[in-house]
Amino acid sequence: MRNTCLDMVYELAKRDRRTIFIGSDLSPGLLAGMKREMPERYYMEGVTEANIIGMAAGLAMEGYIPYVNTIATFITRRCYEQVAIDLCLHNLPVRLIGNGGGLVYAPLGPTHLAIEDISIMRALPNMTVIAVCDAAEMKRMMECSLDWPQPIYIRLAKGGDPVVSRSELGFTIGKAIVMREARTSKPVVLMTTGIMTTNCLAAADALLADGIDTSVIHFHTVKPLDEPTVLEHAKGARLVVTVEEGTMIGGFGSAVTDLLTSKNGGSYLPNLRLGLPDVFPAKYGVQDDLLEIYGLTANQIAQTVAIALNKEKMVA
Amino acid sequence: MASRATANRIVQATPPLDERSKHLRRLIVRALDGGGRGHIGSSMSLVEIMRVLYDDVLRYRPLEPKWHERDRMILSKGHGCLALYVLLADKGFIPIEALDTFCRRDSILGGHPEAAKIPGVEASTGSLGHGLSFGLGMALAARIERRDTRVFVVMGDGEINEGSIWEAALCAGKHRLTHLTAIIDYNKVQSAGPTREIQDLEPLADKWRAFGFAVEEVDGHDVAALSSLFRRLPLASDRPSTIICHTVKGKGLPFAEHDANWHHKSKIPSELVSQMCAALE
Numbered sequence: 075m076r077n078t079c080l081d082m083v084y085e086l087a088k089r090d091r092r093t094i095f096i097g098s099d100l101s102p103g104l105l106a107g108m109k110r111e112m113p114e115r116y117y118m119e120g121v122t123e124a125n126i127i128g129m130a131a132g133l134a135m136e137g138y139i140p141y142v143n144t145i146a147t148f149i150t151r152r153c154y155e156q157v158a159i160d161l162c163l164h165n166l167p168v169r170l171i172g173n174g175g176g177l178v179y180a181p182l183g184p185t186h187l188a189i190e191d192i193s194i195m196r197a198l199p200n201m202t203v204i205a206v207c208d209a210a211e212m213k214r215m216m217e218c219s220l221d222w223p224q225p226i227y228i229r230l231a232k233g234g235d236p237v238v239s240r241s242e243l244g245f246t247i248g249k250a251i252v253m254r255e256a257r258t259s260k261p262v263v264l265m266t267t268g269i270m271t272t273n274c275l276a277a278a279d280a281l282l283a284d285g286i287d288t289s290v291i292h293f294h295t296v297k298p299l300d301e302p303t304v305l306e307h308a309k310g311a312r313l314v315v316t317v318e319e320g321t322m323i324g325g326f327g328s329a330v331t332d333l334l335t336s337k338n339g340g341s342y343l344p345n346l347r348l349g350l351p352d353v354f355p356a357k358y359g360v361q362d363d364l365l366e367i368y369g370l371t372a373n374q375i376a377q378t379v380a381i382a383l384n385k386e387k388m389v390a
Numbered sequence: 391m392a393s394r395a396t397a398n399r400i401v402q403a404t405p406p407l408d409e410r411s412k413h414l415r416r417l418i419v420r421a422l423d424g425g426g427r428g429h430i431g432s433s434m435s436l437v438e439i440m441r442v443l444y445d446d447v448l449r450y451r452p453l454e455p456k457w458h459e460r461d462r463m464i465l466s467k468g469h470g471c472l473a474l475y476v477l478l479a480d481k482g483f484i485p486i487e488a489l490d491t492f493c494r495r496d497s498i499l500g501g502h503p504e505a506a507k508i509p510g511v512e513a514s515t516g517s518l519g520h521g522l523s524f525g526l527g528m529a530l531a532a533r534i535e536r537r538d539t540r541v542f543v544v545m546g547d548g549e550i551n552e553g554s555i556w557e558a559a560l561c562a563g564k565h566r567l568t569h570l571t572a573i574i575d576y577n578k579v580q581s582a583g584p585t586r587e588i589q590d591l592e593p594l595a596d597k598w599r600a601f602g603f604a605v606e607e608v609d610g611h612d613v614a615a616l617s618s619l620f621r622r623l624p625l626a627s628d629r630p631s632t633i634i635c636h637t638v639k640g641k642g643l644p645f646a647e648h649d650a651n652w653h654h655k656s657k658i659p660s661e662l663v664s665q666m667c668a669a670l671e
Contacts, residue, residue, distance in 0.1 A: 114530075114533065122557035122561060127523070128520050128522075128526070129523045129527040129561065130527060131523070131524055131527060132525060132526060132527020132528040132529075132530070135524065136527070137531070156523075159514070159517050164513070
């Protein structure tokens with residue numbers, strides 16, 4: 075996904091002279107072709123995140139479209155005020171590409187885990203927040219990114235993630251994709267983002283095997299949230315479940331819940347939220363290890379949903 | 391401490407404020423009266439720097455503020471905005487009457503400048519330490535386009551406590567951006583007190599030189615000296631420039647000069663407005 079994303083920056087740069095790449099202190103040889111062919115639009119500026127954001131803003135004020143890349147925690151937490159003031163207040167078309175969204179950097183520990191990137195980025199006015207589910211969708215998203223008028227935070231996954239997106243479903247920033255539509259009325263609806271879409275599709279298979287018909291809706295764009303799609307599918311759902319690889323405080327699930335409560339007059343709607351608890355993960359291992367610890371593997375998602383439905387049945 | 395000796399030598403013969411400098415300061419007082427508040431000391435120290443930039447140095451078109459070939463001037467110490475506002479009014483970017491609305495609900499002139507609201511303001515500033523990176527990006531854009539636009543970034547001495555300024559200085563030095571000029575309003579008093587007590591910057595000129603800038607120091611209230619030095623830009627043909635302007639916080643108001651208590655005032659009473667006006671006659 076990361077390679078696809080950066081390759082696309084190079085492709086866009088060939089097509090459009092406004093495209094600029096700015097990295098911090100990334101791999102040697104990264105985008106070597108772009109560096110060689112268009113050195114005035116390729117920058118590697120060292121570990122100066124606050125400066126890089128301001129520099130990107132200055133370029134964008136002059137009509138350029140900078141794609142800025144470094145590790146997700148550093149491009150969000152480290153320079154949050156620069157992102158807020160330089161990019162969002164000025165509403166500039168700068169793209170922030172965050173490596174290792176969510177739990178990807180599990181072996182590197184909590185300094186590198188982007189557990190709240192979605193939450194803090196979506197809190198900023200004018201910011202668009204995107205987490206695609208695989209490399210194929212990344213390519214489609216990048217095609218749309220050039221002319222999007224506002225700043226974008228792009229969360230990257232680990233790389234080599236299974237391709238579950240389908241080109242025939244298209245890609246429009248701000249428009250969710252129904253990846254799997256339940257065939258019965260009052261289904262379970264899994265609403266999710268990023269690579270959790272893959273886990274949710276597998277969870278839906280497992281649930282169907284138990285006779286639980288399930289829709290899966292992929293919100294590659296967390297902000298602006300596709301509100302009509304949320305409301306359309308929540309209406310008549312037996313249970314709405316949000317699933318995210320990030321803190322549940324202020325993240326994707328919060329966005330959906332805020333919408334459902336505000337539009338539903340505060341009345342009860344069956345709603346289950348899955349994501350990370352309010353802790354810094356204490357274990358290492360690999361991404362899947364941490365996903366398992368926090369109940370976000372496909373089987374765990376299916377089990378949690380089944381248990382919630384049983385409880386609902388018992389209450390009824 | 392060589393730089394302090396340099397500073398003492400440089401400011402020995404500051405000429406008295408002429409009528410134009412007093413007029414611009416009276417406009418600042420007019421805005422302070424209108425808003426009932428403002429960063430007085432921080433604006434008064436900037437007046438001659440802004441005056442010389444807008445009178446003698448910058449290329450701009452007041453009726454076409456986004457003219458592509460203009461020079462870019464970023465007031466990174468956004469709290470000094472009154473000194474910018476009065477020049478923008480003086481040059482016709484904004485109506486002079488706008489000064490009376492300073493900080494009021496529907497005004498375009500807030501306590502810090504916003505690019506989206508005020509013609510002639512390049513970037514919204516207020517939070518410190520942002521401007522030099524903006525300028526770096528603008529200067530790189532000019533280089534890409536082979537455009538001879540010059541970029542000026544005006545910073546405060548308290549402001550350059552910020553680490554982001556030194557990140558930007560590293561990058562600007564690396565890129566050898568000759569058309570980028572950093573200007574320091576070195577009034578030696580930040581909000582909490584004297585800079586030498588709060589966060590000493592010395593040896594300041596040596597620091598900028600070490601980051602790859604050509605550096606000159608000047609009396610920041612000496613209009614002729616400022617004008618002469620700005621006309622010499624770039625100071626070197628292979629690196630960005632820094633001009634350290636030795637200034638006086640609250641300059642022109644004897645009761646406010648060098649006094650951190652005049653960094654910002656709110657609820658300014660009419661008697662104080664009268665006192666400031668009297669000092670500027």
